Amino acid sequence: MKMKEYFNDLINHAIDIKASDIYIFPAGDNFNIKMHTNVRILEHSVIDSSFSKTLLNYCKYISNMAISENRRPQIGSFVYKLDSQKYYLRFSSVSNFSNKESMVIRIIYSIEDSDLSYADYNNLISLKKRFYKGGMILFAGPTGSGKTTSAYKLAKSISPKKIIMTIEDPVEIIEDEFLQLQVNDSANMGYDELIKVGLRHRPDIFIIGEIRDTRTANAAIRAALSGHLVISTIHANNKNGVINRLKQLNVDSSDINHAINTVVYQKLVNDKDGNMTAYMDINEE
Known part of the structure; x- marks a missing residue:
């Protein structure tokens, strides 16, 4: 062969x-x-x-x-x-x-190729309503639990009416309707720099791949406080640990309180038929 x-x-x-x-x-x-x-x-x-x-x-x-x-x-x-x-x-x-x-x-x-199902679709409906509030929506959960897929699905459901920009390292899902930027450290274009560039394009929604460090955390919070809806993922063991993680990354408590819209902890569980489905634990701030 x-x-x-x-x-x-x-x-x-x-x-x-x-x-x-x-x-x-x-x-x-x-x-x-x-x-x-x-x-x-x-x-x-x-x-x-x-x-x-x-x-x-x-x-x-x-x-x-x-x-x-x-x-x-x-x-x-x-x-x-x-x-x-x-x-x-x-x-x-x-x-x-x-x-x-x-x-x-x-x-x-592409997002159309995703076959991720949800334990309760009412959670998606609830989250979609939260999109119109602005601020920051944070997803936490194990690797491979579909956090980025959920963020894309929700953003795409309102994309005809919004300008959506993603900043990722690297891009995980291809979506032609979004303006997708990829971190390039060799060109000194990290999350912080790309968020600054992105703000000049005046998007309605930012999808930031992952908050990993202090600079990214504070840049994402600033974008949320400036009136943009920011959707991102962060490492935490449960929904209550998300706020603590932001504090560990030296984000001001007052900024956290004003910026956070919703925290979602997502994981994959077996449904009654033994198939994997996404379970969301939502904490509306």
Whole structure:
């Protein structure tokens, strides 16, 4: 089988099972290929070192990475087409202690491709009403629980009437109706800088990928206090921990009280049929 055909089969299968990531990792003398879905990590196949090197070189070639470089970390991207639908692939490579190279391929879907279901759709209706209030809506919850998907779904439901800008690191969902910016640290365009640039475009809604540090937290709060609706995610173990996390990031308590609109803790749970569904615990401030 030609490498292009193998690669296409690999990506097609990942898309078919809605995998978010494909892992190509060294394991002894061979390489394991695994796929990450919202539910679990699935074993796909085991390939030998010679075949894996050809596969990695092909991935580097199509994503404009340096084929001869296998020591330093690299990133690349590629637009993959399947049945007239575009999927954006992000490649990341790095070598381990014994100079064996590994790669992760992230598949970025459009919001229409999301099959995330909700335990109680009344929560979505309630949140949509909160969108018109302004301020900041924060999502917390485990990795892979669909926080960004929920933010996009809600924003898209009112997008014909609003200008929506996203700032992410990296972009996780493709949405043509939004103006999507991506953090580029090498060009000194972090969250803080992009929020400042974004304010000049006067969007109605900011979607900020994740609040990770003090600068991003304070920039997001300032945007919310200036009259914009800001939607973001933050690491916290429950909805009550969100405010504490902002305080840990040195955000002024008064600014928090004036800026926060709603806090949502979202996680995936099994429904009565055993399927994964999103459960929201909402705290309206």
